Amino acid sequence: MARVTEEQVEAVRALVAAIPPGTVSTYGDIAEVAGLSSPRIVGWIMRTDSSDLPWHRVVPASGRPAPHLATRQLERLRAEGVLATDGRVPLREYRHIF
DNA sequence: TACCTGACAAGAG
DNA sequence: GCTCTTGCCAGGT
Secondary structure (H helix, E strand, O other): OOOOOHHHHHHHHHHHHHOOOOOEEEHHHHHHHHOOOOHHHHHHHHHHHOOOOOHHHEEOOOOOOOHHHHHHHHHHHHHHOOOOEOOEOOHHHHEOOO
């Protein structure tokens, strides 16, 4: 049943926590590094296990977060120096490579 | 039990 | 650039 092991979840949380302030990463990158078969699992982990992780540093590959989160997320990122243009984060500039 | 939903990605048109 | 479709996983109704 649990195709996602506890270690994978911990890996995701560790990776998110390891993203330096002022930079961002994508769901796809985190899923790949953590060994997950789908980026959606990262979103699931964030939604259910959401602790004090810097979840705002994780954005879709398009750089455009979901509308209901974009406001808070972009606001937090801006406070860290990540400037979003037209509601979109320029990943080319701020993307953190693990 | 079955279907829908959700912090997504990648490819095709 | 955009939208649509498919694959992926777990939880809720």
